Amino acid sequence: MDNKMTNEQLDALFRRVFGEEEAGDQQLLDAGDGGELSETMSKSMAQELVVLGNLKSELKALGDIPECQLNSARVKDAILGQGIPEARTSWFGSWGRFALPVAACVALAVFLMNPNRGVTTGGGESAPVVASMGVETHGISPMARMDASRQPRIEKELGLSQPDAASQTSIGGTQISGAEVPALGEVSGANRSGTRSQSRRTPKRSEAPRFASAQPVSNGASLTMSAADISAKIDGIAGGGSGTTVDRGSSPSEAVTSIAAGAIEGFSRRGSTDNAMPGAMMAAPVGMGEAGKVVIVGAGTDPQTRASAATEVDKRNVVFGG
Amino acid sequence: MSERSKAIPAGLAPDSDEALVWLARNGDFSAFERLFDRHRDLVYRYAYQMAPRRDDAEDIVQEVFVKAYQNLKRYRDEAKFTTWLLRITANLGTDKARMSNRRQKLETRESAGALTWMTVGNMGEDPIKNLEREQTRELLREAIASLPEHHRNAVVFRDIQEMEYDAIADFFGCSVGGAKLRVLRARRALRDRLAPLMEGE
Incomplete structure (x- = not known):
């Protein structure tokens, strides 16, 4: 056993x-x-x-302990000392963390439902719409003209009011009237809000007049400039007159050279720290120039800047229609 | 009876733990004081087994009731209030006991023994026997402290605090039979640790 x-x-x-x-x-x-x-x-x-009997008695003896001298007043002081955590009182408090994402979604939905957001300036279909700088320009964005293979195109702005003569700034000619010219870097309300007025909308291709041929530019009346050039000029004037100048009546080759220089200078300033808005972005709406003038965009591009040259010609020198 | 106690939900006995908890939740601190007076010793005895110094055990008790008051809204009525308190004590006491034991090892055994003897010893008995008994208790405490937590809790609840098996089962979240089995295994583990000492005697 x-x-x-x-x-x-x-x-x-x-x-x-x-x-x-x-x-x-x-x-x-x-x-x-x-x-x-x-x-x-x-x-x-x-x-x-x-x-085991000893074990039991010893275990039971462990229960004989000194009396607890802790009183409720001490516990009360400890509770008051540590503070009572805030209880969530409303259901909204627990949903508060979703407020930001929901607000972002609502803002996105409002943006997507806004009918005016479809008006863009990209793709060369439309001209840049910029604040009323008062600068006489024809708003041909170099960025919009990057595609050299694009067919020649004539843009004409219709139905736009003439700018105030007092506030118009002439570049290359002579004078700048700063009556209503905002400081560089100032953003117009239209641009700030992201919505653009319908009157500045570039007409569709079908709405634009078509030209069978463009007549040669007359020396006296033509002005061959790009928006970048103008911006460079504005910057040059603002910075002490070191900008590129393009004189009326200059030959096309000279104009292209000066355009390139102006464009380079204008773009090189885009990243500057003085918060000055590039001149190319501050161009006035297309069609704000003199009455009886149309703008012709040529097929040729500058090899350095790849920017198309815009030519302003008198309407009388252009044959409309086919 | 105050206005608040009249508003106790139907089905709750006015003097039950659940009713007092309900009143305390609604801002009646006197109800919480009654809960404290009622269950202070239960928590203290349990805390004392983890941190065998009166001041440490009292610190644990105080912290337990502060936590309980701060988290009264989290208390679910399906568990007994005492079980909930003991769970808080178990969670708090483990860290506190570890710190207490570390501190205790820094002190000399003589001074610790003298302190305990002065605290709980009977001055009418033989001092040598008193000291031997305290040494035996100290060894027993160390053996209990060295047990795994579930064994330690089982021994403390059943053999020191003499709790009923259903309350122990409530604490462990098991059946009464399961609680009995846990207690039995815990006793066997404790006996194995104490066997060399007890057989020597």
């Missing part, structure tokens, strides 16, 4: 000592594995009973 106690017997001893004896424990402790307990087994069980 094995003299070592089984786990079941040990558990039964525990239950007996701790007063939780179960139905089969008595038989298990008395009879062992079905037979009678040996003398050695009985002795070891008796020893174990003593050990």
Whole structure:
């Protein structure tokens, strides 16, 4: 017979000592594995009973502890000292984190539903619409003329009012009347808001008059400039007159050279820190020039700037129609 | 009975823990004070087994009730309030007990024993026997502290605090039979750790 106690017997001893004896424990402790307990087994069980009895009494003695002297006033002070966390009072508070994304979505939806947002200036279809700088220019954006393979095209602005003569600035000629000329870098309200008035919309290709042929430009009345050139000129004037000058009556090749120089200078200033808006971006609307003039955009481009040259010619020198 | 206590929801006994919790949630601090007076000793006895110094145990008790008051709104009525308190104590006491034990090791055994003897010892008994008994208790405490947490809790709840098995089962989230089995295993583990010492005696 094995003299070592089984786990079941040990558990039964525990239950007996701790007063939780179960139905089969008595038989298990008395009879062992079905037979009678040996003398050695009985002795070891008796020893174990003593050990477990001591354990129980010592454990119970651990419950005899000094009295707790903590009172509720101390706990109250601790609660007041630590403060009570703010409870969420309204359902809106828990949704507050979504306010920003929702606002962004609403703003995007409003932007997408805005009918005026479709008016763009890209692709060469339309001319840049810029604030009323008062500068006499024809708003041919060099960026819009980058595609050299584009077919020659004539743009004409219709239905636009003439700019105020007092506020008109002439470049290359002589004078700049600064009556209503905003400072460089100032953005007009139309540009700031991102919406552009319908009156400045560039007419569609189908609406624009078509020309069968363009007559040669007369020396006296022609003005060959690009918007970049004008911007360079404006910058030059503002910066002490070091800008490129294009005189009326200059030959086309000279004009192209000066246009290129002006364009380079104008674009090189775009990243300057003086917050001056590039002249190319400040061009006046197309068709704001003299009455009876039309603008012809040639097919040739400058190899350096790849910008098309715009030519303003008298309407009388142009044959309309096919 | 105050105006607030009259507004206790139907189905709650006016003096039950749940009713007092409901009142405390609605700003009646006196109800929370009654809860504190009622369950302070339960928490203290449990805390004392983890940090066997009175001031440390009292710190734990204070922290437990502060946490309980701050989180009363999180208390769900399906669990007993005492079980909830003991769970907070178990969470807080583990770190605190670790710190307390570390500090205690820095002190000399003699001074710690003298402090305990002066605190709980009976001056009428033989001082040598008192000291031996305290040493035995200290060893027993160390053995309990060295048990895994679930074994330690089982022994403390059943054999030191003499809690009923259903309350222990509530704490562990198991059946009464499962609680009995846990207690049995915990006792066996404790006995194995103490066997060399006890057989020597």
